Amino acid sequence: MGNSFGNIFKLTTFGESHGSSIGGVIDGCPSGLKIDLNFIQNELDRRRPGQSNITTQRKEADQVELLSGIFEGVTTGSPIGFIISNNNSNSRDYDNLKDVYRPSHADYTYQEKYGWRDHRGGGRSSARETACRVVGGAIAKQILKQKNIEILGFVFSVGNIFANEKLIDFSKITKIRDSNMVRCPDEKSATKMIDLIKDLKAKGNSVGGQIKCIMKGVPAGLGEPVFDKLQADLSKAMLSINAVKGFEYGSGFDGSKMFGSDHNDEFIATPDGVATVSNFSGGIQGGLSNGEEIYFKVAFKPVATILTSQKSIDNQNNNIEIKVSGRHDPCVVPRAVPIVESMAAMVIVDHLLRNRTTRL
């Protein structure tokens, strides 16, 4: 269970890292959308392994094949099925992991839950699954483009190196965000981040980081006020991504330290309509978008695959020493940017569609 996301625009995914392919079904995509295949592939390329020398060197073309729901380049309203082949999966690499549990991986919990486990490359727990989210997100983004809604994610921190937002020209961020391999638009910090990641890669270690995401042009009124508040659905979307440990929007955890007199966002009437003077609300009030920029941060832990020796146990409950070798991703956040954006895009499209049913 739990392999579907969304209420109206709904993505269902399947596939393990070492099966023949992964894939999914997008149900509820409106008819009449001209599909830009290159854009989808480009988004997948932003996520795929081996894209730069600070990511894992595992090579996957991640070529998506759309199987249905599109006729003469335009969506028909029928579900869009798709698959992405697994090419570079050498299952034998994982033979030595069959009977042991890697620390901070899902090996142990899967075994406990299901009593049966595809140990090859993490099976279903592999972040390879997120490629399917990027396909869903890339289609959602094409809907958003029609509505002049833009979603911009970038790397905000790697370890203790934080971007200086004052140095970022957000009007140029669309181009800038992918201008360097770590996807941080503050070039100075980006250089430090890249150096740190390279160093950790050489050492077989890993490091965490944060992604910030900004959504521009979201109209007021999106979200459902009680349990499906816009921030609630965004938060679930983010925490469903592998390695994510936290989510905050608007003033976030810092907001918990503030006084109401400083935190409240005063309204102001402008020639262009209603605006707020500050935006500690993060563009959402009472669970509903208010037309201001929506922004949030997502915290990623250091990936669990490291190449140093660790203590662990096997499936007979014996204490063992484990050492994983081979390719690894020293820091997941550069590749996670399109995943964060994709999940956010699907949330917004879902609520755009839900919102159409609000008024008589």
Next chain:
Amino acid sequence: MGNSFGNIFKLTTFGESHGSSIGGVIDGCPSGLKIDLNFIQNELDRRRPGQSNITTQRKEADQVELLSGIFEGVTTGSPIGFIISNNNSNSRDYDNLKDVYRPSHADYTYQEKYGWRDHRGGGRSSARETACRVVGGAIAKQILKQKNIEILGFVFSVGNIFANEKLIDFSKITKIRDSNMVRCPDEKSATKMIDLIKDLKAKGNSVGGQIKCIMKGVPAGLGEPVFDKLQADLSKAMLSINAVKGFEYGSGFDGSKMFGSDHNDEFIATPDGVATVSNFSGGIQGGLSNGEEIYFKVAFKPVATILTSQKSIDNQNNNIEIKVSGRHDPCVVPRAVPIVESMAAMVIVDHLLRNRTTRL
């Protein structure tokens, strides 16, 4: 839409702060549970306004009436309907708010979404709705008690005053957490928090805070691995609570600054079974509980109702000055502890039930 929570154990709520009553329906509660009505009422009392002199002085008895689903004190498997009367709602207090939008409230966004708004006391957007969540949570907790699962929330911070966890004896937390009115088990910090809140109350200002929640005894294997990861559902549950700005579990945002070699939780075989040496994972790996303590933090913003004059607009887009008078909650976190626990309890019960369908 969006007034239901949960997949199998599902709570649906209704009601505005100034209608005749609020209430809800709990569907999917298993049959055979002996219901302790006093416990439910006690939980509601932990949330209700007017419970101490650091909360709003609005008085509500918050007496719950269970209308169905229980026969001779035991659940029948049929839905449990309930209502809580609204007694202390003086709608005329809000007449002056009919045509204006309070800063950082839901007034403006509701108007934009629905084109029609019950302005009295925030209507559906009022945190009064959370009383129904506490009813659902109080029943969920009774199920968890049968499974020896305990959920303990406490106030971790108010403004910049943080509890010192080293001073907290968690084995005694059940009693301790409500031993003071701010629900912080570090007595020294609690005193400071209370002083701060009293000061802000006098000034008509408000302050944010954080709640930490610990879940003990959750068996390994709960959660659904992809979109309904246990942390994803917990996160959505928390962000659906009024005034919440952030969620983190395990190492959280701090984890994003760490190296994998420090963050990984090594497994160790013990006479009592599998354990981890550290618990940066926060008791969840690959979206599934691993049997360790689950812990998370929730950040609350300062409540928007403050008694000082603020700039805002009316519904004709005129810039105005607004000043709210009357009763207010200077800091929401002490009363929010049972809400956080309730939402967490419902998530765990839901996943306990979902998990029964996992294996052949």
Next chain:
Amino acid sequence: MGNSFGNIFKLTTFGESHGSSIGGVIDGCPSGLKIDLNFIQNELDRRRPGQSNITTQRKEADQVELLSGIFEGVTTGSPIGFIISNNNSNSRDYDNLKDVYRPSHADYTYQEKYGWRDHRGGGRSSARETACRVVGGAIAKQILKQKNIEILGFVFSVGNIFANEKLIDFSKITKIRDSNMVRCPDEKSATKMIDLIKDLKAKGNSVGGQIKCIMKGVPAGLGEPVFDKLQADLSKAMLSINAVKGFEYGSGFDGSKMFGSDHNDEFIATPDGVATVSNFSGGIQGGLSNGEEIYFKVAFKPVATILTSQKSIDNQNNNIEIKVSGRHDPCVVPRAVPIVESMAAMVIVDHLLRNRTTRL
């Protein structure tokens, strides 16, 4: 589980026949609908027991109280909670049924499923629950009225007495259908039906019957093409009503005997738009409405409560003789007309709203 109906316009109900009240929540009702309370009550009156001398003499006022979601007479988009008090429930009437299973009732199956049973008046299995559906339906009908969609149910047969549809002036059916107490607009057949029911009432026996329902003005394109075909959702809606044994739409079971050359509905262009020459399709093609009249029939079994002695068992598996006394409904179909209409109305409203998300 299973106490909610609908995807967007969603009704959740609770309550047993002998609790203090029954009730429900309507989530997803659009904002801006002026609610006509008299109409809702009038619909409940069409269903309530004791309305004529061919129904059970159990008296229930069935006064509905709307608790939320409406402000100054207009829906706000928030959930509409409601309760209906149970007044005439004498639980002691059922003391002798505590340990026995009545034939063709739900006593045995509830006991097997839940291991615990509210035996008073059938508990949750009582058709009293359908009053809540009529509330949902009465609100749905007010939405449909705005869209010029009309739903007309009438009694098509009682036992072997069938209405002669040629004698019915369907342009007058709105008035006619309730012009007699059996709700059959063919007056001649109606008289025979009434006589039969009176005779069976005197004998303590019961009889089945069929309801036909016609929907006029449904626009083309409602329904979702694969699993949520319009007829599939209508069928589920009908089979969820107590005592229903069958559903057919358009040509129905008779259609299974026909040849394609006779059954196909040829299209014809008319000044008013597209029409079909015949309507064996029943207004639905490929799961989607085509703009023609939608019509279907629903078969009800004779109600299981009869006053003659029957063989059965007790909960210790002893063969016993059972004799129920008191009030009973000799034929359920006259009272079931508003229930059928209500379920149909909710299906159409739900699909009207779903359909808004179809196109870009």
Next chain:
Amino acid sequence: MGNSFGNIFKLTTFGESHGSSIGGVIDGCPSGLKIDLNFIQNELDRRRPGQSNITTQRKEADQVELLSGIFEGVTTGSPIGFIISNNNSNSRDYDNLKDVYRPSHADYTYQEKYGWRDHRGGGRSSARETACRVVGGAIAKQILKQKNIEILGFVFSVGNIFANEKLIDFSKITKIRDSNMVRCPDEKSATKMIDLIKDLKAKGNSVGGQIKCIMKGVPAGLGEPVFDKLQADLSKAMLSINAVKGFEYGSGFDGSKMFGSDHNDEFIATPDGVATVSNFSGGIQGGLSNGEEIYFKVAFKPVATILTSQKSIDNQNNNIEIKVSGRHDPCVVPRAVPIVESMAAMVIVDHLLRNRTTRL
């Protein structure tokens, strides 16, 4: 929307008759099930076109490829993705249908709903989609086999030719049902049915029919009592199949003509447990299975594709004459037997799993 079926055991499908492939995802299949691939293929073969000379001669191998969710032959609890290639789809056959609406097909309604249509072979509205249901059903049946539940469908009628159930030895039906190409276990009637179908095939005409389905070994207590009654979910499942016009279970429409004194099923205690003397209830009481045989009938209309000339319109609203040529299925019921069984099997598995959450 509407391309998913089931609550816990959930099938999502995609694909048009003339895309590269159709396929689906089964989510919620329990782990630990040994998958018999031959059985799945065999079930597909029972449905596939070209299997005998009374079906369409369109040839499709209907080879299913399972892509995920199975490791070393056993289900892992992860979603099972699958595809079936479309081989024999000659899209040019349909060029002449691009701008016209075939009578009683879904051409017109799809165009009205979506404003855009894949006209090739009916696109998504093609019954080709049901192959994916058979994959889901074939896996569901393997679960049912473990629980000793058997689902047996057979052709009950073709046009006006009805099977004589007295002549059928139901203890042998598993073998018998597929012993002839029309899948009617009354051999005498089967011969007549086959002759009729051959005659209609030669004439380019079509005929309807009925399928009866029997479920043995379903334990008492399955179903959810109000909206998700077992018969309600079965009914929806059946009416979601292309060409189905009606559903009845137990006494069905005939039951509407009966008296309660004849219709009630008296309970009797037997050495093997509780039984009923008659079974007009069709194995379901109060929406829950009672342990007796569940049986129901499904009515199919004559398929709309006939080879004679018909009046219709084009998409410019001109009256036209239309004549379809090529391959067609003169009677759909023989091929529909595995589809009916598959949908029934998925309903039962879903309720088996849901039922696990009923009691504390």
